[in-house]
Amino acid sequence: MDLDKTYQANLYEKDIYNLWLKNNAFKADPMSNKEHYSISMPPPNETGTLHIGHALFLTLQDILIRYHKLRGYDTLWLPGTDHAAIATNAVIEKKLTEQGINKHQIGREKFIQITKEFVGNSRETIIKQTKAMGAAADWSRLRYTLDEGLSRVVSEVFVKMYADGLIYRGNRIVNWDPKLETNVSDDEVLYQTEKTKLYTFKFGPFEISTTRPETKFADKYIVVNPKDKRYLKYKHLQTFEVEWLNGKTQATLIKDESVDPNFGTGAMTITPWHSLVDFELANKYSLDMEQVIGLDGKLLSVAKEFEGMDIIKARPKIVQKLKDKGLLISIQDDYEHSLATNSRGGGIIEPQIRLQWFIDVNKKTIDWKGQKNSFKEILQRVIREGDIKIIPKRFEKIYFNWINNLKDWCVSRQIWWGHQLPVWYKEDKIYVGLTPPEGGDWKRDQDTLDTWFSSSLWTWSTLLDPNLTTDCSLTLDEIIARSIDFKTYHPTNVLETGFDIIFFWVARMILSTTYVVKQVPFKEVFLHGLVKTETGKKMSKSDPDSIIDPLTVIEEYGADALRLSLIQGLAPGQDSKLGKTKIITNRNFCNKLWNISRYIEDKLDFNSTLRIESAADNWIIFKLNLAQKNFQKAIDKYQFSEAYQIVYHFLKDQFADWYLEVSKIEKNYSLLSYVYKQLLILIHPLAPFITEVLWQKGIKSQSTELLINQTYQEPIISSPTEENNFDIIIKLVTEIRHIKKELNLNKLTIFSEAPLILKNKETIQKLAQIKIQNESISENKISLTINQVSVDLDINDQLVSNYLLKLTQKLDKQTQLVESLNKRLQNKSYINNAPNHIVDETKQHLAEEVHNLKIIQDDIKLFSKS
């Protein structure tokens, strides 16, 4: 096959991926008799480019898919992209703004057209990049959240929820983003601490503090704690005449426990229209609510001369007015508070009361395992009852905590990009359905759905047959019942994703899926952490140097090196670090495999009968079986890092360092070829490209199959005695190398009559770089015994004293060890309490160490004499 001296990944990876595609290697087969294994790929935003987070989830899921293929499963890894409503909308609006265009100037239709064009180009990019990672995804089943079929399902579910009374329309306070002109869910709000001014004003007989004077125009309720002694003289609902921003006004006192008497003066005024807490308080006492700030972030007519002014600009002027009126008491400068922002590229959140659509999470009307439950209850039950297992387990606690605080989910958004609500209005009538009722002028709701509403259907809506979902004569239940992929692959086996979207996505998928299809969406959830820089910093767009671009790494070092680096040291749910040194180490690992192949290439032999002859043969077969077994155990438990370590040590420490070296003496090429072949299969899930390259170049000539389509074979049995013999040889050779190094010897002769040594004479001579004779030739000798096999090392006079010193040091250590073991065995509580096998092990261990001690003592005696 004639390989280059080093592995150049970029010369091969594209061709290998195309080879897999050409052979339909990723394609799932629901008709297969094999067991089925499926994963839904978390759909990346189609506007994005591949970042290191994608690279991580692609690697982990690809390992699981390829591993299960090797285990003999029919696998489905279903890929897709997400329309990412708000995020995409924000990107387009930003682009328009750069061109000096406001979206209202071009209108909804044109806006959507522009978005579609942009998204169309962008989608190709992310798919191409996904392929560069080696993803064994079934591209024939590629889905997109705005596909016709998926969109229909989204509407169907909305209609169904409405019919079941689980979706309602109501006036509630929502998180309004004036920049993107939409409301967003609680989970999308990001709080950032900032320092601001805290103003204290006189309000009738009270002093009240605020960070937002601009919201205060309509304030006419003062709230205090009923236990607050300062205000005992006033009664609940007592009214006061108050001089305020717009002159004299009537204010009412409310006494409520929710006020903290220790904060400031213990008195505050409320602004129900623009604060969640105030809104709830106002609801409790049926208080008036008045809007002060418009949806555009500008003051309304209640602000009189400030009407139309931007709130931030108006603030100092309003403070000045209050000061002029003699109402300003103090200003505290560095008051710390949290500022709510829209995490999806939007602006500063302004709470507003709006008529919106909500999903009721508390209504107990949903059938689940024969009981009527609320969404909240089902979300809790599936975890508690073990239908879904979250790995690592500690996230279950976080999940439950989130559910306990869950409020009704606001699903309507005012952006244009997304699934429009299937809601129609005519005069004061509302109709919810896929198409408007016959007759009359029904107008469709202009709002779109929260992007997570469609994502929450992902595991099953993507498995519905597109030919059925676009057939209007079928009901949703009929489509579900007739879709073969759905029957075969749902529930999916595992959801692998980042812990940061456990609420957005994981919980909501459980919510929608249990409700519509009466199944859990997945049986297990594996959560990974964040990939951070080498120094443990978050990679962020604002600091371009901190970002590791997976595509650059792939180009320079190969996708395999990147994949290995991402799983090395990875622990479930834990952040991991990635840097250049790690990537280079793993590139070197690939190169090691490459060079093993270079050595083996002209020795490959799959025609001769497989024979296990030497001690080394038995040993390598034993180690191979062990590595395979432990590798499978590790992957089954999602211990990716552990799995890599097993492969790493088998390849380097066992196969390359020992077996390959031995094979230069004892030529058993059929077994060498067998082990090499199994080695490629073993490594393949972790490093698919290089292993397939080598398979194609080396092993393909003997078979027509692709490596990706192999399955694990039954292990070959090896002899434990022979395997143990090679362990003795390893220990012996290592010890001789050590002594040679310690004594600075270039040449060394040893003599031994042990059959094991004589039988493996050539091998040991080569490995330890020594000469072996079977007759004693010298007076000065170091005796070495490993598991009852003894050899004598011939050394000259000058080295004796040198070695004696080393021996004395060794004696100290050995004596201590024997003493501590003795002490333990003399401890009666230990003998009585410890399990028998532990005590027996200790006894055996002691016997060995005593024997070793005696050898050292004998040596010292011998050298001291001479």
Add this chain to the structure above:
RNA sequence: GGGUGAUUAGCUCAGUUGGCUAGAGCAUCUCGUUUACACCGAGAGGGUCGGGGGUUCGAGUCCCUCAUCACCCACCA
């Protein structure tokens, strides 16, 4: 305010029912060009497992407590 995680060799981390003298990789030091590999091989040094206390025959592992760092949730007049 509530919660979670981390703390083991210079660095990055394993150590999964408590049990052999606590392990890797990288880095460091020494030596080395032999049927693939210097993106290599051989050998070595380096740890009172964050501090304190407890349970136990036995603790890196379990419990309590403190400290530092990171993150999440809630509140914020």
